Amino acid sequence: MSKQSASQLVTPTGLGNRFLRTVDRFADRPALSVEGETLTYAALAAQAQSLAATFDNHADDSHTSHLTAVFAHRSVAAYAGVLGALFQGNGYVPLNRHFPPDRTRQMLQRSGCTQVLVDHLSSEQLPEIVAGLEPLVIIAPDPETDTRALSDACPGHTVLGAADLATPSAALASGTPLTSSDAVAYLLFTSGSTGQPKGVAVSQANVSAFLDWAQSRYEVDEHDRMSQMFDLTFDLSVFDMFLAWSNGAHLCCPTDRELIHPGKFVKQSELTIWFSVPSVAMFMSRLRTLKPQSYPTLRWALFCGEPLPLDLTAEFAAAAPNAVVENLYGPTELTIACTVHRYDDVTSHRDAVNGIVPIGEPFPTMDAAILDDELREVPVGSDGELALTGPQVTLGYW
Secondary structure (H helix, E strand, C coil): CCCCCHHHCCCCCCHHHHHHHHHHHHCCCEEEEECCEEEEHHHHHHHHHHHHHHHHHCCCCCCCCCEEEEECCCCHHHHHHHHHHHHHCCEEEEECCCCCHHHHHHHHHHHCCCEEEECCCHHHCHHHHHCCCCCCEEECCCCCCCHHHHHHHCCCCEEECHHHCCCCCHHHHHCCCCCCCCCEEEEEEECCCCCCCEEEEEEHHHHHHHHHHHHHHHCCCCCCEEECCCCCCCCHHHHHHHHHHCCCCEEECCCHHHHCCHHHHHHHHCCCEEEECHHHHHHHHHCCCCCCCCCCCCCEEEECCCCCEHHHHHHHHHHCCCCEEEEEECCHHHCCCCEEEECCCCHHHHHCECCECCCCEECCCCEEEEECCCCCECCCCCCCEEEEECCCCCCEEC
């Protein structure tokens, strides 16, 4: 577990504890649907606690990164692994089998992780990634994974399978370890200007500040059904997971096949909250699935990650007549998003530039300024660089 002094410990408000408090309230409600399976909060917690105990039993106290790699994609193991790392007191490092293996190897090396959770499909690529690396503990919890073959293909590394998972310890069963507010919640890698993976360390306090703002705005509750269109290696996935899991909502994760028909996924999942990059909505438009009144169950339609075309926004708003449509903006270094614009068929058209919806105003907790090259604030209407400060500014680069 993380070795933190008593002076560093704070009231348990980290991501893992947010989830466990929800388990206490909504144990029998659905927490996650993925791979055709739906897990209740209690069932997902049990799997995550088992993984946390396994991580803890095989932790290497000589290493101090306090991070656990999750090499899994749209699977029960992926989400249980994220929670298991957090329950252990670690941050998580998402890895993706759709990335080039060389890039994934660099991310794994740079993170300093000594433990890797891998799901069944990702395990096929793992031997190529870990070849030549320092010894790792590899946890492959899916029963269909041939752990003997995986162990043979990963010489020098310890491979644990479903039969090796630990029973949750009493401490883990009753709650997560206290976690300092500046502990890393997750480490995401961006390419940066060099083209080499650059890790952005996001603290528990950073995420809590964002989630508190988001809940005050979107008022998620146990009746909501939220999309998970983003891979875990995209920080917008944190919005979906932990805004849902902090409030008893149902996270609905499409398979790769279901991603090809997002409109059908909205209807079949009876989603109430949609969140995606604009290009997914553009794909829906090309498929002619943004017809008026198509998605009456949606109450929020949110976009982030790319410029949002004005005409596409109007089309989506007509397709989801009961939804409020918003455009969010923010780099990874500012924790998911830091400005927001609510679409309006009058003001948005008036304020749009080059047919693009504005990024809106900073969150109330964030301070912003437009600065020139000398870091002086420019007059209203002048060009400059956007600078922000506040509780969502991340810890820095890893």
